[in-house]
Amino acid sequence: MDTTTTVSPLRLLDDRATRLFVALAAFFCANAVLAEFIGVKIFALEDTLGIAPLEWNLFGQTGSLNFTAGTLLWPIVFIMTDTVNEYFGKRGVRMISWLAAGLIVYSFVFAYLAIHLAPASWWVGAAKDQGVPDYQTAYAAIFGQGMWIIVGSLVAFLVGQLIDVQVFHRIRARTGERHAWLRATGSTAVSQLVDSFVVLYIAFVLGPQQWPTSLFLAVGSLNYVYKMLAAIALIPLLYLMRAGIHRYLGATRAAQLRQHASED
Template identity: 30%
Template structure:
């Protein structure tokens, strides 16, 4: 199955699972999802794939669901809850980074087979995490701020798409610039780095458009 088809199905599964968490657990489900998405995205981003003929990193879809989750919180519960969710994701990533770095310090047993793969994945996490933490806190705070501004400027439900897409598209550009600079500059050649930067934002742009119907579904979903 081609990567492009898997990617589309993967996007639908991710956003569908987010709505399922929200439907089953309400506002708490969104907070939990943001913690999950933050950790998984920072593991998946280590994998590069060929998508639409370009080199891209994985993890952009589930990372995009975190923006949708904060937009839902902002829309239905207010800016305070959205900001609290941002800090939850931030704290979750810090906790994961610390715990895995300590775990790697244990001397593996003679029959251990996991130390090498874990070292390969989580050994890069500190730099990835630093880039992600900086990008996440800057862009998510900006996303919450601009969404709240757009909600006040365009309060009608007919402009829900504008609030959702406008805030996400701008904040994702900021996120991509900060993350790619800290995480990948110097690791890849300048041409590959620029390609990753461009394709990462294009993919995030597409993900932001895909999440629009899910935002409308969440807006009118009856939850406790």
């Protein structure tokens, strides 16, 4: 006798935990893809804050605090990763990580195709009055990131996410349901130590620019410190999200998800 039961797709979407996962996954992927595309811009932190340049000196290298604009979004990605980890476990994080990586590749493929479409002659010079003499060249420069940078960011992203999920659950196994800030910050500390250096190594050491070791270590260290400070600053947001999720799911359902996630 066949005892298999089927669940209506509409009934499945009525489940609040399912809707929560879909919303978290969508927001995670949107932030990850957007961070890749806006990351082509390098901004000066001191000028942005209106303060005097802080001349750092690390490993024999000096400079001001310049970061990729993608750093605005990566701390949000960390928070989303830890939230999915908390309620949906390792499988949930792996799923959204591979999904985000696939969407990043998909986006770059179509950006590449868009760059190579023949531009309309009138459009090329349409922004001359705004100081952009060749729209096509500007478009290609912004959306056509180098292959080494794309590969480096993708590999670093996936490696960082997979490390994050393992460290998160190791800390959780020791602390139980206490100290959510510790497992979130601890997992970020380890995963981003790897991420910060892997992306630079692939993109700028192995790549055509061939950075010297001192520059690689200096820039990697600065990026890591920035990410950790941002992750610590966002700890209150982590707790706000937890409170909102508990209110949305109800205390009993939230506890069930967290218990299943810890056993994953």
